Amino acid sequence: MTPVELSRTVLRAVRRAVDAGELSVTVPERAVVTVPGPGGCGDYATGIALQLARPAGLPPRDVAEIIRARLLTGQAGQTDDADQAAHADQADHRIEDVVVTGPGFLNIRLRDTASATLVEEIQERGKRYGHATGFSGDVWQLQAAHEVRAVVVADALGRIMRSQGAAVRVTCTTRPAPEWETGLGVRLDAYGKRVFPGPLVVNIRPAPALSDPVRLGRDAGRWALLHPASHDGPRIGDDYLVQRESNPLFRVRYAHARIRAVSRNAADLGFDAEPQALTGIETNTGTGTDTATEAKNLLTHLADHPRVLAHAAEDRAPDRLARHLVSVADAVTPLLASVLPCGEEKPSAAHRARLALAEAAGTVLAGGLSLLGIDAPEHL
Numbered sequence: 001m002t003p004v005e006l007s008r009t010v011l012r013a014v015r016r017a018v019d020a021g022e023l024s025v026t027v028p029e030r031a032v033v034t035v036p037g038p039g040g041c042g043d044y045a046t047g048i049a050l051q052l053a054r055p056a057g058l059p060p061r062d063v064a065e066i067i068r069a070r071l072l073t074g075q076a077g078q079t080d081d082a083d084q085a086a087h088a089d090q091a092d093h094r095i096e097d098v099v100v101t102g103p104g105f106l107n108i109r110l111r112d113t114a115s116a117t118l119v120e121e122i123q124e125r126g127k128r129y130g131h132a133t134g135f136s137g138d139v140w141q142l143q144a145a146h147e148v149r150a151v152v153v154a155d156a157l158g159r160i161m162r163s164q165g166a167a168v169r170v171t172c173t174t175r176p177a178p179e180w181e182t183g184l185g186v187r188l189d190a191y192g193k194r195v196f197p198g199p200l201v202v203n204i205r206p207a208p209a210l211s212d213p214v215r216l217g218r219d220a221g222r223w224a225l226l227h228p229a230s231h232d233g234p235r236i237g238d239d240y241l242v243q244r245e246s247n248p249l250f251r252v253r254y255a256h257a258r259i260r261a262v263s264r265n266a267a268d269l270g271f272d273a274e275p276q277a278l279t280g281i282e283t284n285t286g287t288g289t290d291t292a293t294e295a296k297n298l299l300t301h302l303a304d305h306p307r308v309l310a311h312a313a314e315d316r317a318p319d320r321l322a323r324h325l326v327s328v329a330d331a332v333t334p335l336l337a338s339v340l341p342c343g344e345e346k347p348s349a350a351h352r353a354r355l356a357l358a359e360a361a362g363t364v365l366a367g368g369l370s371l372l373g374i375d376a377p378e379h380l
Helices: 001-019 047-054 059-072 081-086 113-130 146-162 178-184 218-226 248-269 293-302 306-316 318-340 349-371
Strands: 042-048 094-103 105-110 139-144 167-172 200-202
Touching: 001 042, 001 047, 001 059, 001 146, 001 306, 001 318, 042 094, 047 059, 047 105, 047 139, 059 105, 113 293, 113 349, 139 146, 146 178, 146 200, 146 218, 146 306, 146 318, 146 349, 178 218, 218 248, 218 306, 248 318, 248 349, 293 306, 293 318, 293 349, 306 349
Parallel strands: 139 167, 139 200
Antiparallel strands: 042 105, 094 105
């Protein structure tokens, strides 16, 4: 279950409570679902009860308890087993427990099978995991200023918005420099001041690059322009070319290349990836690492990928995707040491489960880099 799916589940619970007269509020368009903060527990948390408390005229914890009951059984206040069974079809059985903490935060723990389901979904959808299905109905024209960063940002943003179902034309006020196309891989649909009929026009004007990124090459040059927020001036330097941990682009590309190497090594050892519940991944590896925490942390980032893509498109912020890929890379790297058997150890179900999780991370990294117009290397 992804945060987007869980957000919809929470909203359905609120809507059922409103329909039953337990809450007198307008159902919001979105429930923000995040990783639990200090004092929280479970896999995800939402503060929607605090948001609804004032319009409902109830204490936040009372609102939280109403929503909690709806999430768990589909019917608030039911204690009779028959009544609970009658409404069980309204509950989402991927949710194992919901705990109210603090002033009214809902902390949600998913069933173990949710981890296997997520990895299977990523396997099935491949690099299109997190993409919208079908046409959203939105038609946009991204009009970039004649400046290298504006053109690269518009190009990447067009890719991201298309992944969310929008129809997008990427244009520039005048013809871009040839080296922006050949050296940075920029693809435009048109140039000039023409506005195509019908689409909504968005002018792309990020803080400009003060030096030439073309000298860094396509991948490093694009990353240098896309990783900072649009209002921050990009730093164009050789730091993006060095292979060290201080370089976020290296960490992302290295994580992908290492995952591919682990997959090849696993094939040589004769075992394949097989998604399993989190308990299957957590088996003690003898490596001295906390595999359970590593796996759970990575799963959280993978589940968040669709939300990140949606927000990057909505907020016109490709930097959000770039930073998310760094988080995924940093989350998967510690897990890789436990994927392959050590010494005389035989491949087990736990190894196959960890391999599936690592390969899912590799798929997310490759798909995200592709949307940014950056290569995901098999070797590095």
